[in-house]
Amino acid sequence: MKHQLLYILCLLNIGFVNAQVFDVETIKRSGDNNKRINLVLLSEGYQTSEFSKFITDATSFSNAMFTQSPFKEYADYFNVFAIKVPSNQSGTDHPANATDVTEPVFPAATLDTYFNTSFDTSGYHRLLYTYNSAKVYNVLANNFPEYDQPIILVNSPEYGGAGGPYAVSSTGTSANEIVIHELGHSLFNLKDEYYPGDGNLNEATNATQESNPALVKWKNWMGIDAINIYPYGSSGESATWNRPHQSCKMRYLGFDFCSVCQEGIIEKIHSLVSPIDSYLPASNTVNPTAYPIDFELNLIKPIPNTLKNTWTLNASNFANDVDNISIAENDLNTGTNDLTVVVHDDSPMLKIDNHETTHVYSVTWTITKSALGIDDISSKQNDFNISLFPNPSNNILNLKVEGKSAASLKVDIISLDGKRLQSTKISNYENNKIDISRLSQGMYLANVYLNNMLLTSKRFVKN
Ligand SMILES: [Zn+2]
Incomplete structure (x- = not known):
């Protein structure tokens, strides 16, 4: 860096x-x-x-x-x-x-x-x-x-x-x-989980004044790995602040980081480093006649590997969870073809679904095929930060996508039984306000697409 x-x-x-x-x-x-x-x-x-x-x-x-x-x-x-x-x-x-x-x-x-x-x-x-x-x-x-x-x-x-x-x-x-x-x-902006004294706490991954289990930032961890809402103290300012665990390394040396702190650390790692170390062809490769064309991702893999990837050719799924693919001549249309691979981390140590940033990484290759052969392959890497808030939400769901891509973005609201209820074009870097007032109460998925390719799927609750 x-x-x-x-x-x-x-x-x-x-x-x-x-x-x-x-x-x-x-x-x-x-x-x-x-x-x-x-x-x-x-x-x-x-x-x-x-x-x-x-x-x-x-x-x-x-x-x-x-x-x-x-x-x-x-x-x-x-x-x-x-x-x-x-x-x-x-x-x-x-x-x-x-x-x-x-x-x-x-x-x-x-x-x-x-x-x-x-x-x-x-x-x-x-x-x-x-x-x-x-x-x-x-x-x-x-x-x-x-x-x-x-x-x-x-x-x-x-x-x-x-x-x-x-x-x-x-x-x-x-x-x-x-x-x-x-x-x-x-490096990871965590707070002490022992009481550091009045005036020394502010909102952070592992400290909050929110005490409602449905709204607390670690709500998806409630009841798992001994995560709960624990007041720092019993009176005064200390009683207004909450931590997620009773024996995290941010409180006592010699203990592990609690699951909420671990999740925050992984999110920060993802914001600093793309898991896509490199890819081939690297860029602007002119490769006029040779088939098949090999494409390769070099990923920085967690141990064990929790990265998932999806390869999409011209808006159709081509392969999943492989680092190498080969494209044959008859896989391509004459003219421009888009090949994209989207990578995300499916680690069970991550349970974030709102208010936070989901990290999605992609590489797009544009392959131009003429009647005579392949004219050109150009490549582009994108990292997206996608946030959805508030969750739960009443009438307006805010969706923010931050990434360098100029490609078209949309969000589809999907019911849990798989029905597409609404589809909205969204803009990069803007706070897109999605009107969900006509949805009935319950849980839904917000699927964000880049050029018809699924970037991420986030759960939200309509109140
Ligand atoms: Zn902790």
């Missing part, structure tokens, strides 16, 4: 800070940096002589992360790298001025380290952080501009860490668990 911001920061820094180039070591490589989520660990409080310990610590974190759900299922969506940033002294600062404990919890120290991290941030003893973000982003810009998530690994045996734009963790007790929890904040 690429960060525009970084290039800007990089430009701003030219002339002010010398570009420092450090060794970058690959800890885990799944594929092209532009098609993966790149986790980048930066060493802090490691002297040059301790770099082999840093690589051991970074590898230990990576191994721990990818044995846990949903990272073990989506391991091939991530790369992990380690930047060896040298510090003059080993360890990190401890001012011993925290107000939430009786200090000194361990001896005070003021050390010369590269990012100047410190315990006792904002008066919280275990809050290990650095406000020197310019230095962090400068190191990233000069050494690994394709980063998605920086993680500062602090060479200290004491317990501590923090979330924020970059995650920070010590290498002490529960270090790997701290990093994974902090990544829940930093």
